[in-house]
């Protein structure tokens with residue numbers, strides 16, 4: 001972390017200011033080691049390999065296993081942001097942002113990537129926007145990869161913390177996005193509400209979650225296997241199993257879905273083939289990314305599928321104007337801002353009209 005990031009940070013316990021203390025070592029304008037100490041409650045938070053760690057001792061075993069599984073995934077698949085991974089990350093982030101917000105709307109704003117994993121979207125946000133400061137926060141050790149991937153961008157700070165207990169000053173963030181993260185928390189709605197507290201007066205929050213709608217086959221047949229078996233297996237075994245499953249499905253996609261989409265048109269294929277839009281998205285992105293998505297479905301100890309009604313409630317109960325879209329036939333994408341904000345988001349939530 002850089003010294004300039006300190007002015008945005010606060011104690012996650014009591015929200016007081018933090019001091020930089022301990023044996024501080026610096027490299028390339030980053031503080032690589034030392035500690036942050038709360039001025040009020042004196043609690044210490046160590047800085048390890050350039051990353052401040054705010055949540056080192058969670059007691060919840062399920063959350064701990066969840067955290068470690070995701071760290072393994074990010075470290076295996078995207079620990080290094082090479083040109084191919086960068087391109088995939090940009091393509092994916094575009095697909096979340098473009099229907100709801102332009103990169104240039106983040107000019108001179110403070111931005112938070114809540115649940116940044118190995119930092120691929122944080123990196124893209126740093127490259128595509130003129131944001132003032134960008135924070136990437138994750139609970140897992142993948143923050144160490146995220147730091148390596150983003151350390152050359154002066155705007156980016158990577159932080160290890162629980163997103164339900166963030167170490168920021170209240171109302172200090174202008175734009176928060178949390179993509180594919182909240183449905184893996186023990187209480188997704190609480191996670192969303194915890195983020196909203198940090199939005200500035202004119203702030204906006206964007207989130208993407210698994211939908212209950214469009215996933216009934218998956219929820220009935222595949223999700224119980226995750227819950228009972230695969231989330232408990234070692235990572236290497238899931239890596240192998242997910243490869244076998246992905247490979248078989250990949251053959252089905254190209255041998256059956258691809259020709260039927262050409263013969264029948266995509267519109268008709270969407271109606272008769274389950275997951276057609278979803279598979280179409282991965283045909284463009286390639287096998288490696290499909291494999292990562294399959295393992296991403298197998299390893300979480302916690303996965304919720306959120307209905308449109310529940311997702312809408314996250315925004316309305318936090319008093320946010322919102323716009324919600326149904327994405328790829330199986331998930332919800334939404335943006336909200338605080339009511340009374342002069343740049344209000346038009347509040348339209350309609351499954352049929354707003355298909356992405």
Ligand SMILES: [Zn+2]
Nearest residue numbers: 011014038041
């Ligand atoms: Zn404190």
